[in-house]
Amino acid sequence: MEVGHGRAWIDQDAGVRIGYTLAEPAGTPQESGKTVLLVHGAPQTRYAWRKVLIPLAEAGYRVVAPDYRDAGASTKPRDGYDKWTMAADLHTLLHDHLGIDGPVSVVGHDLGSMLAFGYALRYRDDVVSLTTMEAPLPGTGYYEQRKIAKSAWHFDFHAHPDIAVHLTHGRERWYITRFFDDLTYQPDAITGDDIDVYARAFEAPGAMRALCEIYRELDHDAAVHRDAVASGGKLTVPVLASGGGAQTLAANYQPMCEEIADNVTGHLVPDAGHWVPEENPDHFTRMFLDFDATARTR
Template sequence: MYSFAEDINLAHHKAWISSEDNVRIHYVTAGHGDKTILLIHGAPQTWYAWRRMIRPLIQAGYRLVIPDYRGAGGSSKPAGGYEKWTMAEDLHKLLHEHLHVNGPVAVVGHDIGSMVASAYALRYREDVRTLTTMEAPLPGTSYFDERKNAKSAWHFDFHAATDIAVHLTHGREKWYINRFFQDLCYDPDAISPEDLEHYARSFEAPGAMRALFEAYGAFERDVEIHRADIAENGKISTPVLATGGAEQSLARNYAPMMEEISHDVRGELVPRAGHWVPEENPEYLARLIVGFDSEHM
């Protein structure tokens, strides 16, 4: 299944994160460098979204921690806890209580993973060396308020109506998920039928679609939490790389958006990529992240 990395030692693990709501996080590790990078996938995806970036990041000397966040892939799918603040807490516990990571790390998020990554940087300000976000309007910003009302963001409201969304997609999970990949790709060959099958199987699992929709249903609470934190503690000083696929028009908004969160923002887009940047142009994205993070060691 993982022929893209047959010569790379990938290790799969599960960690108990919360006994209170019975949450276990599945995660993959690779590499043995003295620099740790946390890669947080988007939706509807799993850790597998980063598969093509594993090799270049290992070669750059990084130790990779690639989780399935709460509700996705091999991780638990509890009824609640989908505020990005809580999802960030899961991953902070994973790094610091289970993996005993010392010192700040590079945090990278894509899509909803960017929302989790930003919550992580807000909540654990001293534990993040650099933050890279891409392909998501972040709750708590003015761009999020603008974007959620756009016609092309129809799925925000649909997913937030959790019971309706679960009922209408039941038995159609594969078709529904594949539409997002087909619609938002710049390079239609970047994600193969085998890749689509992997994602489809993941979201056909019991509770997976409901968990996906709950992550959207928590957006308004995310807005409240993030705005309250910035109002109380101010913007973060963490250097931020705001990126996205250059072949779609939304990406130009990401740097100004992140300036509402951080004092130190660089905007740079990834060519030959639409929404699914880590899969469409992974080599370029890896070089961009490594170069940016290296400047702040």
């Protein structure tokens, strides 16, 4: 088992550098031809996948867990936070920097699901399967309903970066803790030490501003995704619509994905709230492996 970390220049002119973790099974992982891309959500970094990296690598996958632009070890440029551009960052990381050949399985959580969806639309031939968890996907009717709900207040708040950054400055740890307190079902799944990791990431200069830019682009993303579905049709790769079984919103995810994909499987993770891979990593791993194995036989 090999686990390593790196930072890759994606666009030196624009100053875009992406941090990532790469976990590989022992031997020559290229022979298996299986790669999974794990795209974290917010307010998190690739650290969110820490409990599933090794189990997935032990199952024979090359596992790539990047920090998308803004997060963690990645740079925080002034722009480029639409999901089409952010998907290009990850595609360049995989195929140009890491030299991965062939299509990959793409897994997203929270904002990462929105980005994973954009990736699957932009690079249809380079995706084996798509797993989405815990997010309304821009371009769907459910996204339009969800973004105006009272409990989704942070969509509008973050879409005004000057206000959000001013009000959260110096209070980043308190602010992000609120999301974990409200959305966690397993109280011991995310510890104070884990919160420290995330808090340090969003206390970094430019991090909160860049996070807000990701949200500010969501309505634009919705228009781009709708156009992509209208011109290219629904996704034909297998799609797993998942979320924490303890979340009341999770029942919406399968019908949402059926709006944008022909082959959708719904599977909720028991004993988990919003933070699925941290709250029930064993079930998440089994769920993904079973789903992806079936997807790869198509």
